Amino acid sequence: xxxxxxxxxxxxxSPSVICIAHTVSVKQISGRSMQPTxxxxxxxxxxxxxxxxxxxxxxxxxxxxxxxALRSPVDSKRMLVKRIVALEGDLVKTRPxxxxxxxRVPPGHAWIEGDxxxxxxxxxxxxxxxxGLIESRLMFIIWPLNRFGSLAVHIPKDRSSPAFRRAMDQLxxxxxxxxxxxxxxxxxxxxxxxx
Amino acid sequence: MARLLHLLFEYIGRPSSMSxxxxxxxxAGENELVFENRITYRFKPIERGxxxxxxxxxxxxxxxxxxxxxxxxDVICVDxxxxxxxxxxxxxxxxxxxxITGDNAAYSRDSRTYGPVSMSLIQGKLSHRIWPLxxxxxxxxxxxxxx
Numbered sequence: 072x073x074x075x076x077x078x079x080x081x082x083x084x085s086p087s088v089i090c091i092a093h094t095v096s097v098k099q100i101s102g103r104s105m106q107p108t109x110x111x112x113x114x115x116x117x118x119x120x121x122x123x124x125x126x127x128x129x130x131x132x133x134x135x136x137x138x139x140a141l142r143s144p145v146d147s148k149r150m151l152v153k154r155i156v157a158l159e160g161d162l163v164k165t166r167p168x169x170x171x172x173x174x175r176v177p178p179g180h181a182w183i184e185g186d187x188x189x190x191x192x193x194x195x196x197x198x199x200x201x202x203g204l205i206e207s208r209l210m211f212i213i214w215p216l217n218r219f220g221s222l223a224v225h226i227p228k229d230r231s232s233p234a235f236r237r238a239m240d241q242l243x244x245x246x247x248x249x250x251x252x253x254x255x256x257x258x259x260x261x262x263x264x265x266x
Numbered sequence: 267m268a269r270l271l272h273l274l275f276e277y278i279g280r281p282s283s284m285s286x287x288x289x290x291x292x293x294a295g296e297n298e299l300v301f302e303n304r305i306t307y308r309f310k311p312i313e314r315g316x317x318x319x320x321x322x323x324x325x326x327x328x329x330x331x332x333x334x335x336x337x338x339x340d341v342i343c344v345d346x347x348x349x350x351x352x353x354x355x356x357x358x359x360x361x362x363x364x365x366i367t368g369d370n371a372a373y374s375r376d377s378r379t380y381g382p383v384s385m386s387l388i389q390g391k392l393s394h395r396i397w398p399l400x401x402x403x404x405x406x407x408x409x410x411x412x413x
Contacts, residue, residue: 086269093276144384145362177380179324197360203321203387 094125096207100152104185108222119214122207138209144200153193157182160255169195279303281396288368289331299397304390315409317392323383332376336365350378
């Protein structure tokens with residue numbers, strides 16, 4: 072196929088480009104709510120990450136500990152990047168701005184929180200969010216280059232390095248986060264007991 | 267071509283079929299095609315009385331169609347008939363949330379059961395009924411205000 076003008080080839084290819092943009096998207100993360108996992112103070116750059124928009128609802132349902140991008144339930148023009156703490160049926164111990172001590176996440180909803188409890192607008196403020204608001208899941212970071220890769224915690228060999236202390240801190244936070252959630256045993260039984 | 271069509275459907279509008287009795291008599295339960303306008307809600311704020319499609323807050327894979335009753339800041343009587351909730355119960359709609367109900371109150375699961383829903387879940391606005399042709403209609407906003 073020969074295109075006489077670059078404009079025609081642009082017109083021909085633009086739907087494919089936009090379709091690829093529908094499955095995978097690249098986003099820059101602003102704000103401090105996910106520190107130290109994203110945008111840590113040690114990094115001079117804002118993180119840029121690749122998000123998977125395709126699998127969130129079709130092939131791989133959201134899991135606890137996933138970092139997701141979602142539309143803010145209070146302002147539909149804003150996107151948030153948060154971590155899924157609990158899924159439907161789970162019992163969560165809440166953090167300060169929330170009025171109740173413990174919340175049972177209703178069906179079709181998720182409890183999301185930022186990793187930095189002091190600088191985040193999350194489920195503790197507006198309650199559980201519908202899964203329909205979740206648009207994509209963070210796959211890996213592409214910028215800055217020294218942070219390239221997935222966000223899994225890897226523990227350095229050198230026990231005296233600051234990186235080791237940061238990794239330990241992250242593991243500690245993960246443990247605390249898990250301890251605040253009582254997971255539903257299986258979603259089938261939760262549905263029947265709710266209705 | 268298919269991709270172009272996908273883009274049109276995703277950002278401009280699409281025909282879709284409806285099922286279920288919750289919007290009777292505005293929409294018959296079956297054998298109807300409506301045109302879903304997916305462009306104006308991004309620019310023009312939605313109003314009370316509009317018919318909208320939104321992702322179900324209970325099941326992200328389902329699209330539901332309801333009528334907007336209240337906008338953020340409104341105080342809404344949960345159920346004036348007193349069947350689902352006592353008729354004295356009122357709620358203040360939080361920021362960014364709307365109150366939706368089906369036109370057929372007896373057969374509709376809506377804000378009366380799951381409360382205010384986030385405006386971010388809205389997917390589009392119903393503009394026309396395109397099938398059957400004999401019942402072609404433009405859905406206009408029926409709200410009149412009493413002074």
